[in-house]
Amino acid sequence: MKRIFSLLLIAFSIGLTPAQAQLEPFTDYEISDAVWEIGTIKVKTNAGDHYLEGLKATWVRGAEISKELGYIEDYSIYSSITPESGDFNLLLVTKYASLADMTPSKEKYEAIMDALGQEQADADSKRALETYPELREITGSYIVHEIDLK
Numbered sequence: 001m002k003r004i005f006s007l008l009l010i011a012f013s014i015g016l017t018p019a020q021a022q023l024e025p026f027t028d029y030e031i032s033d034a035v036w037e038i039g040t041i042k043v044k045t046n047a048g049d050h051y052l053e054g055l056k057a058t059w060v061r062g063a064e065i066s067k068e069l070g071y072i073e074d075y076s077i078y079s080s081i082t083p084e085s086g087d088f089n090l091l092l093v094t095k096y097a098s099l100a101d102m103t104p105s106k107e108k109y110e111a112i113m114d115a116l117g118q119e120q121a122d123a124d125s126k127r128a129l130e131t132y133p134e135l136r137e138i139t140g141s142y143i144v145h146e147i148d149l150k
Contacts, residue, residue: 023149028150029147029149029150030147030150031145031146031148032145032148034073034096034097034098034145034146035095035096035099035102035144035145036093036094036095036143036144036145036146037093037094037102037141037142038091038092038093038140038141038143039091039092039138039141040087040088040090040091040138040139040140040142041088041089041091041092041137041138042088042089042090042136042137042139043089044134044135044136044137045084047136048083048089050135051090051132051135051136052077054127054128054131054132054135055077055092057124058124058127058128059092060075060077061124062112062124063075063094065112068115069108069112069115071101071108071112072094072095072096073096073097074094074095075092075094075095076091077091077092077093078091078093088139088140099143102143
């Protein structure tokens with residue numbers, strides 16, 4: 001034990017200390033204005049196609065309308081090639097130009113509802129409430145910026 005302590009003391013005295021971070025934001029790396037909202041979903045075994053069918057009618061349709069109206073830049077769905085491992089097997093990703101674009105407003109809500117129609121919105125809500133809990137579990141939600149190291 002005395003020998004280990006002596007070796008550590010020598011190591012620290014000659015400068016073998018853990019390195020301190022030297023990177024500076026906006027000098028050594030850029031942080032994007034754009035933000036990505038990522039939902040992690042655990043789709044139940046053999047329910048993937050049924051859930052995707054529902055997403056096409058609800059989430060994708062809403063994302064398309066939001067993109068056409070300029071409220072989002074893009075959206076994607078990613079599926080794991082190892083669906084039974086980990087806490088999730090599906091990612092729902094929405095890209096916004098900035099964090100400010102995620103802010104809800106009456107104007108955005110009304111424009112989306114006008115494009116979607118109240119009947120379709122009601123059907124989508126019913127589907128999400130009645131069907132989705134049987135098909136999946138939402139395991140997380142994240143909002144991230146891209147980091148570009150220089």
